[in-house]
Amino acid sequence: MTTDAARLNLPPGSTDGASLLTRLRRRNWFPYLMTVPAVLVVVAVVIYPMAYSLFVSFTPFHLLRPETTSQFVPAEMFNNYARLARDDVFWRALWNTVLFMVVTVNASIVIGFGLAMLLARMTFAMGPVRVLLMIPMMFAPVLIGFQFAWFFNATVGLVNNALLTLGLISQPIAWLVDEPNGMISLMLATIWMTVPVVTIVLLAGRLSLSEEHYDAASVDGASVYQRMRHITIPQMRPFFIIVMVLLSLDLARAYDIVRIMTDGGPAHRTELIWTYAGQLAIRNSQFGMASAMSMAGVVLGVGFTFYLFRQMMQLRKDMG
């Protein structure tokens, strides 16, 4: 416990020879008091329910059969997980989720970075452009879902109407039904949601870089590519990490979009882990199965976020 003294905000040397009681009394309780309400509330509303969910995932809990609530049989506790492992739809949903995350994260960052680079060189009309850029940010994910459900609608949708009017297609395309159009439509809608945030953060990052490096580079005759590769991208690393963190939080809300546009259908073609868990619980009342499914998804999401936050904390420490 010797390292504690340094962490407790005590004057150096004050714990020398003091008894445990004295040390406790001298300990600065203020930060603990300030954090207690936050911790209590988060434990009550997030930690405890998730622990309960973990328990439910080991039971055959079915909402309409109350007797299944506490049917915890140690020998059968992994039944739900075993059933999931044999469920083709689950593997399909898992694959779709990973594909969805990888494509949307990368596409948003590439598009957002390109836009930010263009905007950084912009010399006129910055005001209107910035307002235009922020318009998608005013839409809640659920609104984005409805909006794109309408646009991609086969008969009355904007996309088909425009393509037909322009004469690019002669038959309406079933955007949300056919494969792989369904996944593509969902990804487009999600990318539309995330690009403005990415652009704004990366633009702020680009504008915060000092011009000195660029001046030095141009004296040395560095090419555009070299400047990008050796100055812009390395210096903007903290901003890329912020973007990743924001994206990881945004993508958890992408469920809204998918839920509204296709709800995983038709025939599980656009099924994600979250839509499948929702269906198991809400439509089939199979809370045990749904909880097991949630756990698989939580491990995926929390793992990814944990990694990103660790990196960000390290950067924060490095930079003071």
Add this chain to the structure above:
Amino acid sequence: MTSSAPTQPTPVEAARPRPTTRRRIHWRDIGANWLAFTVIALLALPAVWIILTAFRPNSEVNASPPIWIPQQITLDAFGSLFGLNPGYSTGVPVGSYLFNSLAVALLATALSVPIGTAAGYAFSRFDFVGSRMLLLLLLLTRAVPGIALGLPLFLLMRNIGLVDTIHGLAFVYMALNIPFTAWLMDGFFRRIPRELDDAAYVDGASHWQTFWKIDLPLALPGLGAAAVFAFLAAWNEYQIASIMTKTPAAKTFPVGLSDFTGQFTVDWRGMAAMSVLMMIPAILFVLAMQRSLTKGLTFGAVKG
């Protein structure tokens, strides 16, 4: 909302070529300008289309072949939302949804901002036992997707009669907002020089007095930003609300939107009108804090 550090160049000012760096106007710059403008206009197009739809008569919205250029502007859709058109009503209790959403979002914000700010202050000023772990743990709770959390919450709150109530939902949103508020305020407090605290301590101020009289007033812009984020998060939330609310007594705006989708028909214009109503707080906030928004999202990453 004023920006927290008015002396810093805003992105707009910084974007203009500084007088010291000589940069000739190049055809490539002009090309880049137009390219950026076009891409961003294309990005904004879907949103503009939705807003436009809300102000057009039904005959134009559903016309086939489509009418691209609006011929008529009308507030009809909003009238029918609130049952003001005698001939036609959507039958959706928009009024109660509006009230529920406002009540839930305001309640959640009013509770989460003080609690989150207190925690954020502790994280920014004290390196106490387990503080880094605690902040990480708080932030990780945000990575738990709504549906994964909504299912057990539904089961637990059903037992204590909090399902389908405004205060039950507000309580959940309060908890969900606390980690982000703490993280945001931690960043804001870290920008306030510690010398101010030390001066207060020398004068005999307690920790609480230093927080309340010195640091909190200086972090007021941050408090505003935190409140806006908390309000919008609660206002826009769908996953948990869709599980926890079932009747007009507690259903919020995002959940109520589905009322416009019938078995075979969808009232797209009604939905567009409701979307516009739902966007009003976001529009106001985004316009008000255009400048500080970026700072709110990026500080902590770089010094100063």
